[in-house]
Amino acid sequence: MKVVNEVSWMIGGPQGSGVDSSATLFAQACATAGLWIFGKREYHSNIKGKHSYFQVRVSNQPIHSHVDDVHILATFEETTAKLHAGEIVKTGALIYDPTKIKLDDLDLKSGVITLPIDFNLVLRQVAEETGVEYSKLSIMRNTIAVAASFALLRVEIESLEKTLERMYTGKKSKLVAMNMTAVQKAYRAVEILPEELHAQFPYHLVPNNNTPKRLLINGATATALGKLKGGCRYQTYYPISPATDESVYLESHNQYGCAVVQCEDEIAAINMAIGAATTGVRASTSTSGPGFSLMQEGLGWAGMNEVPVVVFDYQRGGPSTGLPTRHEQGDLMFSLFGGHGDYPRLVFSPGSIADHFRLAFESFNYAEKFQTPVIVLNDKFLANSTQTILPFKENDLVIERGHLATEDDLKNAKSEGRGFPRFQPDVKSGISSRPLPGVEGGHYWMTGDEHDDYGHITENPENRKKMHEKRMKKYELILQQIPLDRQFSIHGIPNADITLVSWGTMFGALMDVLPALKEKNINANFINIRMLSPFPSAKVAAFLKSSKKLVLLEHNYSMQLGQLIRLHTGILITSRISKYTGRPMSLNEIVSATEKIFNGEVQEEKDETLDASIERVVLTYGL
Amino acid sequence: MVSKLQVPLTVAAYKSDVHNDWCPGCGDFGILQALQQALAELGLPPWETMVFGGIGCSGKVFNYMACYGVHTLHGRVLPFAMGAKLANPDLEVIAVGGDGDGYGIGAGHFVHAGRRNVDMAYIVLNNEVYGLTKGQASPTLDRGQQTKSLPLPNINDGIKPLALALVTGYTWIGRSYAFDGKHLKEMIKQAIEHKGMALLDIIQPCPTYNDLHTAEWFNKKVKEEEKSVSKLVTVEELKHDGVIKDPTNRDEVFEKQRKAFDLIQYRGERIPIGVFYQIKLPTYIERMQSQVPMLKKYSPVRIPYADANHLPTTDLTDAFEEITF
Numbered sequence: 001m002k003v004v005n006e007v008s009w010m011i012g013g014p015q016g017s018g019v020d021s022s023a024t025l026f027a028q029a030c031a032t033a034g035l036w037i038f039g040k041r042e043y044h045s046n047i048k049g050k051h052s053y054f055q056v057r058v059s060n061q062p063i064h065s066h067v068d069d070v071h072i073l074a075t076f077e078e079t080t081a082k083l084h085a086g087e088i089v090k091t092g093a094l095i096y097d098p099t100k101i102k103l104d105d106l107d108l109k110s111g112v113i114t115l116p117i118d119f120n121l122v123l124r125q126v127a128e129e130t131g132v133e134y135s136k137l138s139i140m141r142n143t144i145a146v147a148a149s150f151a152l153l154r155v156e157i158e159s160l161e162k163t164l165e166r167m168y169t170g171k172k173s174k175l176v177a178m179n180m181t182a183v184q185k186a187y188r189a190v191e192i193l194p195e196e197l198h199a200q201f202p203y204h205l206v207p208n209n210n211t212p213k214r215l216l217i218n219g220a221t222a223t224a225l226g227k228l229k230g231g232c233r234y235q236t237y238y239p240i241s242p243a244t245d246e247s248v249y250l251e252s253h254n255q256y257g258c259a260v261v262q263c264e265d266e267i268a269a270i271n272m273a274i275g276a277a278t279t280g281v282r283a284s285t286s287t288s289g290p291g292f293s294l295m296q297e298g299l300g301w302a303g304m305n306e307v308p309v310v311v312f313d314y315q316r317g318g319p320s321t322g323l324p325t326r327h328e329q330g331d332l333m334f335s336l337f338g339g340h341g342d343y344p345r346l347v348f349s350p351g352s353i354a355d356h357f358r359l360a361f362e363s364f365n366y367a368e369k370f371q372t373p374v375i376v377l378n379d380k381f382l383a384n385s386t387q388t389i390l391p392f393k394e395n396d397l398v399i400e401r402g403h404l405a406t407e408d409d410l411k412n413a414k415s416e417g418r419g420f421p422r423f424q425p426d427v428k429s430g431i432s433s434r435p436l437p438g439v440e441g442g443h444y445w446m447t448g449d450e451h452d453d454y455g456h457i458t459e460n461p462e463n464r465k466k467m468h469e470k471r472m473k474k475y476e477l478i479l480q481q482i483p484l485d486r487q488f489s490i491h492g493i494p495n496a497d498i499t500l501v502s503w504g505t506m507f508g509a510l511m512d513v514l515p516a517l518k519e520k521n522i523n524a525n526f527i528n529i530r531m532l533s534p535f536p537s538a539k540v541a542a543f544l545k546s547s548k549k550l551v552l553l554e555h556n557y558s559m560q561l562g563q564l565i566r567l568h569t570g571i572l573i574t575s576r577i578s579k580y581t582g583r584p585m586s587l588n589e590i591v592s593a594t595e596k597i598f599n600g601e602v603q604e605e606k607d608e609t610l611d612a613s614i615e616r617v618v619l620t621y622g623l
Numbered sequence: 624m625v626s627k628l629q630v631p632l633t634v635a636a637y638k639s640d641v642h643n644d645w646c647p648g649c650g651d652f653g654i655l656q657a658l659q660q661a662l663a664e665l666g667l668p669p670w671e672t673m674v675f676g677g678i679g680c681s682g683k684v685f686n687y688m689a690c691y692g693v694h695t696l697h698g699r700v701l702p703f704a705m706g707a708k709l710a711n712p713d714l715e716v717i718a719v720g721g722d723g724d725g726y727g728i729g730a731g732h733f734v735h736a737g738r739r740n741v742d743m744a745y746i747v748l749n750n751e752v753y754g755l756t757k758g759q760a761s762p763t764l765d766r767g768q769q770t771k772s773l774p775l776p777n778i779n780d781g782i783k784p785l786a787l788a789l790v791t792g793y794t795w796i797g798r799s800y801a802f803d804g805k806h807l808k809e810m811i812k813q814a815i816e817h818k819g820m821a822l823l824d825i826i827q828p829c830p831t832y833n834d835l836h837t838a839e840w841f842n843k844k845v846k847e848e849e850k851s852v853s854k855l856v857t858v859e860e861l862k863h864d865g866v867i868k869d870p871t872n873r874d875e876v877f878e879k880q881r882k883a884f885d886l887i888q889y890r891g892e893r894i895p896i897g898v899f900y901q902i903k904l905p906t907y908i909e910r911m912q913s914q915v916p917m918l919k920k921y922s923p924v925r926i927p928y929a930d931a932n933h934l935p936t937t938d939l940t941d942a943f944e945e946i947t948f
Contacts, residue, residue, distance in 0.1 A: 031948035215946050229937050231928030234710050253942055257917030257926045259709060264735035268702040271695065275675070275706025278693065279714065281924040283706070301696055361935075391943065399929035418640065419689065436924075437691050437707075437714055440670045445639075445686060447694035448678075456641050456686060457694070 001091075005035060005060035007153065007203045010070045010087070011145055012053035012080030015046055022074075022142030023054030024386075026149065029163040030058050031216045031388050033155065034208035038508075039386035040066040042583065042623070045241065045324040051079050053623070056386075060208060064352065064387070064508030065587040068621050071203050072152065074145035076119045081106055083623055088112050091202055095148045113201055115190065117148055122185045130178050143179045147186035152198075153205040157187055215389055219356045219382035219505070220245040223312060225392075226360025227284060228256045231399060232310070234276040234283035235260045236269040241324050242380040243286045243314035266291035270298035270311065277302070277309045278446065280404075280436035282364045284310035288380075289318045289331055296339040299373050303343025303471070305446045305455075306423065306432065308367030308374075308402070312360075315379040317582045326582025327381040329504050332560040335375045336533050344474040346370065347533035349377040351489075351507025355530075356382065357392045362486070369402040369481070370474050371431055377532075379555075381584045382505040403427075405435035405442060414441030421453040422446075425470035430477050432470075475534040487536040490543065492525030498598055499547035500526040501573060503561050506553055509587055516591045522598050529561065541569035551575045551597055555584065575602075575615045583622035593617040625715045628666040637662050637669060639689045645680060648838070650801030650827025654748055655684055657804055658719070661811040662690070667715050675704040677720030677729065679755050681748035684719045698729030701736045701745065705907075708743050711924040712908050717815060722749040726762040726784050733784075736820055737791030739907040744814035744821045747784065748801075750829040751836060758832030771834045784824050785887040789880060789900060794819035796865075796883065796900040800855055801827030802838060806896060813898065819906055826894065845892040858886060858897035867902040876902065 009026060013019045020041070027039050038057045044050035057066050070087040073080070074095040081094070081101045088094055090111035096103075098116040108114070119141045127134040150160055160183050161176075168175040224246045227235070235258055237247040251260040263269040269285045276283040287295065292313040302309045315331045317323025335347050346366050350359040359376055367374040405420065413420040413435075420435050422444035427433070435442030445455030450467060452458050479487075492514045500510055510526045517524045527543060529536075544550060544565070552562045552573040557580045559573075566572050577593045579585050596602050602615040637659040645651045662672060669690035676685040678697035685692030691714075695703040700720040708716040725733050725747050736745065751764040758772025762782045769776040788796045795817040799810040807825065814821035828838045844851045858865065865883050867876055883899040905913075912918045917926060930936050 028948065214948055215943065216948050217946050221946070225939055225942060228942075229935050229939060231926075231935065231937070233923040233926045233928070234706075236706070254915045255917070255941065256937060257915055257921065257923070259911055259915065259918060259923045261709065263702070264731050267699065268732055268735070271699045271702035272706035272709075275693075275695075275703035276710035276923070277706075278673075278703075279707050279711040279924050281710040282928075283710065297696055298699070388948065391947070394935075397935050399933045399935055401933075437673060437711065438671050440668070443670045443672075443689065443691045445692040445694070447686070448696060449694065455692070456639075 001202045002204060003202045004204050004206055005058060005208070007071045007205065008055065008057045008067055008069050009072045009074070009149055010053055010055045010084060011074045011142070012051065012084055013075060013077050014049050014079070015043055015052045016048035018139045018142040019052050019054055021139070022146050023056060025143065025163060025167065026146045027056050027216060027386055028167065029146070029150065029159050030056070030205065031214065032163050032166070033159045033205065034211035035060065035205065036062050036214070036388045037216070037386070038063045038066055040584070041384045043325050051083065053080060053084065058205060062389070063512060065512040066584070067588050068586045069588070072149050074149050076100065076141045076145060093152055093201055095145060095152070113197055115148065115152065115193065117144065117186065117189050119144055122182060122189070125185055126178070126181045129181055132178060140179060140182045143182045144186040147183040148190050151187040151190035152201060153203060155205045155207070157183060159207060213391060215391055216386060217353060217389065218384060218386045219353055219378060220384070221249055222353045222356035223360045223378060224249040224253070226357035228253070228258060229357070229394070229397065230361035230364040231282045232284050232364060233258050234273065234281045236263050236272045236285045237287065238263050238266045238269050238291055240288045240291045242316060242383045243288045243291070243312065245383065246286050246312070266294040267298065270295035274298055274302045274307050274309050277307050278437070284312065286312040286314065288314045288316050290321065292331065292334070293338070299345070300339040300341060300343055301448045302373045303345060304448050306371040306471070308364070308371055310363045310367050310374045310376065312376045312378055314383050315377055323582040325380065327379055327555060327584045328580060328582060329379060329555040329560070331377060332503070332532060332556070333563065335377055336564070342468070342472060344370070344372045344472055345533055346372065346374045346478060346531070347377065348374070348531055349504035351504065351528050351530065353382060353387050353389055354392055355507070361397055365400040366482070369400050369431070370478055371402060371434060372471070372474055377504060379505050403429060403431045403433050405433045405439070409433045410435060410439055410441035419454045420444040422455055423451060423467065424453040425466055430470070430473055479534050479536065482531065484536070484539060487531040488527060488529045488540060490525060490527050493523055494525070496523045496525040496548070498522060498524045498549045498551060498594065499544070500524060500551050500553060500594070501544070501561070501565070502526070502553045503529045503532065506555070506585070509585060509590055510553070512587050513590050513594065516587060517594060520591070520595060522595065524594065532564065535564060535568040537568040540565070541571060544569065544571050549575065551577060551594060553577045553585070553590065555579050572610065572612055574612055577617045577619065579619040581620055581622065585619055586621060589619045589621055593619060625713060626668060626671060628668055631666040632663055632669070634659050634663045637689050639687055639692070641686050643687055645683070646831045648828070648830035649680065650750060650829070651680055651684070651748060653801040653804055653807065654746070654825055654827065655687055657807040657811055658684065658746070659688065660808045661815065665812060665815060671713065672715045672717070673704070673707055675700050675707070675716065675718045677724030679721040679724050679753065681719060681721035681724065698724055698727070699732065700724065701729060701732040704743060705736060705739065705741045708741050709908060709911070710922065712742070712922050715815065716743045718743060718745045720745070720747055722747055722751065722763045722784070723753045723761040726782055730762070733787070734791045737788055737793045740792060740794055740819045740904055742818050742820070742906040742908060744811070744817070744823060746811065746814065746823045746825065748827055749784070749824050750827045750833055752829050752832045754829050754832055768835060770832055772832050783887060785822065785899060786884055788822040789883055789887070792820070793822045794902050794904050795821035795898065797822070797898045798824045798826065798896045800841060800896055801825055802841070803855065803896070806857070810897070817901065819904060847892060852893065854892070854894055855896050856893045858895050858899060861886065861895055863899070865898055865900040870902050870904060
């Protein structure tokens with residue numbers, strides 16, 4: 001048996017020891033070799049010492065998900081070996097340090113190849129050859145782990161060299177030679193293994209020179225790039241995992257002129273973004289659950305004053321501080337109903353990494369077109385997952401600024417001399433004309449209180465009705481004006497035996513699940529709800545009603561999309577797959593859970609809160 | 624750059640037609656009038672001027688002004704105002720709030736606004752009570768004092784906002800009095816003209832809820848060295864010059880900070896008013912410009928990102944290059 005270009009590789013170690021860098025090296029080297037990758041990162045809310053790991057799945061084809069199987073585990077320390085050795089498939093291999101790890105302590109399947117490398121010995125040799133102090137080389141253990149893996153996978157040494165040359169340029173270029181010394185030693189350590197061991201290991205990586213150019217990118221970077229393309233030039237934030245990476249990216253890529261302001265708290269972050277947006281700049285803030293909680297009052301103000309502001313909530317395990325560095329899709333209901341009183345808000349969640357870019361771009365159009373806040377629900381999983389994807393499609397992107405005040409609008413206001421009727425509701429489009437400060441005739445008032453056409457406070461009941469209706473009717477405009485394929489999308493064959501229903505970053509895994517189910521003779525399709533507010537009730541209901549069997553998949557306890565679907569369509573989806581351990585569902589977990597439901601192997605149980613019998617599969621795999 | 628009108632407008636041009644609902648005798652009237660006069664005298668175009676307000680009686684100032692008037696959230700006037708000023712530095716941005724708004728619920732923002740030195744004026748209407756919610760103690764009411772709505776005397780110490788401003792980085796720190804129209808107008812003008820973050824704390828009576836520090840109380844003569852003198856005394860009379868001549872001279876800075884601190888504390892019989900401290904330091908916009916070169920050419924609101932056909936013009940080639948394989 002020979003398996004070419006299908007491998008799942010894992011590296012683990014204490015945080016701060018270079019696990020991320022080695023995963024980056026592995027991923028980049030695979031990408032350089034023309035392969036496709038999906039890399040999942042798991043880490044603790046901790047700076048140094050706690051266990052973290054990175055799993056990189058490699059393929060000859062584009063992939064959008066991770067799997068539970070591990071084909072190679074590379075580690076130089078005991079914790080990782082103890083925690084993850086059991087995940088190695090029986091045809092897989094363990095690269096380990098025999099001075100730190102006793103094989104007897106590990107839960108290895110029989111057949112797993114064990115490949116001992118004395119990391120410190122290799123480092124001492126590197127120190128001798130390069131003249132660099134031994135104590136400064138410990139970070140290079142990661143390079144050794146990657147190189148040993150590559151040797152085992154029979155990849156030519158040059159692909160690592162190329163990658164190192166790309167990683168270390170300028171002042172850091174001397175690190176290339178130093179790392180290459182370590183790489184050669186690691187290759188040597190693998191090469192001297194008995195020939196039969198090599199023959200026994202079935203996984204090979206073969207460079208593919210015909211692969212098109214690809215981006216190696218995570219969700220946070222894709223979001224930042226989409227913002228820049230969309231004209232966002234004002235970003236506020238307060239440091240919070242896992243949202244901060246995006247703001248740091250914007251700050252470090254200062255050539256585009258985006259003003260990034262680190263605020264004293266998330267209350268300042270949202271209100272500063274809103275203040276900026278009132279001047280006409282495209283402004284946004286990015287945060288995570290706890291910060292998003294603090295932003296609710298500001299969002300209500302923006303809704304009341306029809307200010308186009310965009311908020312990205314990188315969901316993580318909640319409630320409260322919850323699981324700060326782990327995945328969850330738990331903020332859906334909160335994003336829809338947070339804050340007091342009614343105001344219209346658009347809520348979206350991107351599916352793929354490409355969609356992170358596109359939605360970040362589009363969100364500013366929506367905010368300005370409908371003059372109301374837009375909330376985008378990202379999450380930790382894809383924010384931190386690295387993937388090879390085709391370059392973003394950019395040629396169909398258009399900037400839409402909505403109803404900005406025309407010269408006529410300003411002239412009229414000037415001649416009337418009472419200020420600008422900014423909130424005047426009796427306009428055909430349903431959206432009032434918006435002047436930007438700095439032009440004569442444009443001044444108006446804004447207030448969180450109910451107000452008249454000019455923005456002056458009034459508690460008059462007729463005015464209240466008029467203004468409230470004008471704002472809330474934006475929901476109908478949004479449903480009419482946003483193209484259907486931006487509201488939701490359906491994938492797979494029509495009239496399938498089983499219809500998977502989900503939202504957000506479940507997208508990638510479910511796209512991989514469809515063909516995997518097909519191999520098991522299960523005809524499935526999948527609906528991804530991208531626009532969650534306003535909810536595309538009629539169209540989604542029609543599709544769901546026409547489906548044979550619905551299965552709902554979400555990363556939260558209460559199945560929030562399920563609640564929303566029931567609320568808007570009356571349809572209760574009774575077959576459910578969920579995971580709320582803070583770890584994302586893997587491809588194989590979803591396939592086997594769906595299979596169980598399809599085969600009627602899941603016991604129904606009564607759920608009193610739903611007053612219904614439910615088939616529920618709760619997934620738990622992963623550390 | 625904030626522009627100035629060639630032909631100044633009248634004070635009336637800065638007044639909106641909204642009915643004013645402050646209590647008769649409120650210090651806010653004097654402050655509103657002084658603000659309108661200051662804007663007229665400075666020749667600021669109403670369409671380029673944004674007055675941000677907090678919540679409370681003071682927060683209503685925005686509504687009576689004929690310019691961009693923004694009534695924000697309780698305690699959040701500074702983030703809103705800073706956001707607008709940084710996005711478009713060509714606008715004259717003025718924040719007006721109350722003592723509860725700025726020194727209580729908004730105290731966090733107050734501190735950090737000082738650190739940033741955004742080029743704007745922050746005017747605080749300080750009457751020691753929460754008026755609109757019927758007279759509770761504000762953060763500036765001293766311990767042991769009992770205004771008429773308090774069931775029991777205040778057991779919190781009052782904060783010294785100007786001292787707080789001094790240690791958090793405000794670069795212009797002044798105090799005035801609501802019913803000293805001339806002094807007040809001059810102070811407002813200076814605070815607006817100062818290039819950096821200015822705090823003007825205006826002490827004022829609340830005729831409805833503060834029965835301790837009334838207009839009569841402020842007007843009462845006090846004894847000092849056997850002489851009968853006014854309660855309010857200017858820093859000039861006290862021979863204090865708080866303007867730093869050389870911001871790089873640490874000795875001068877520390878000396879003037881110490882003196883300013885002494886005077887700010889001085890509240891025995893007489894209350895000093897005027898400018899306690901002023902220093903010229905790089906503004907937040909200048910600091911951002913030094914890090915983000917494009918901001919020297921354009922303010923954030925003016926950076927082009929679409930062409931005449933509404934196609935996005937931001938070229939991400941460099942950024943993509945970094946991650947293309």
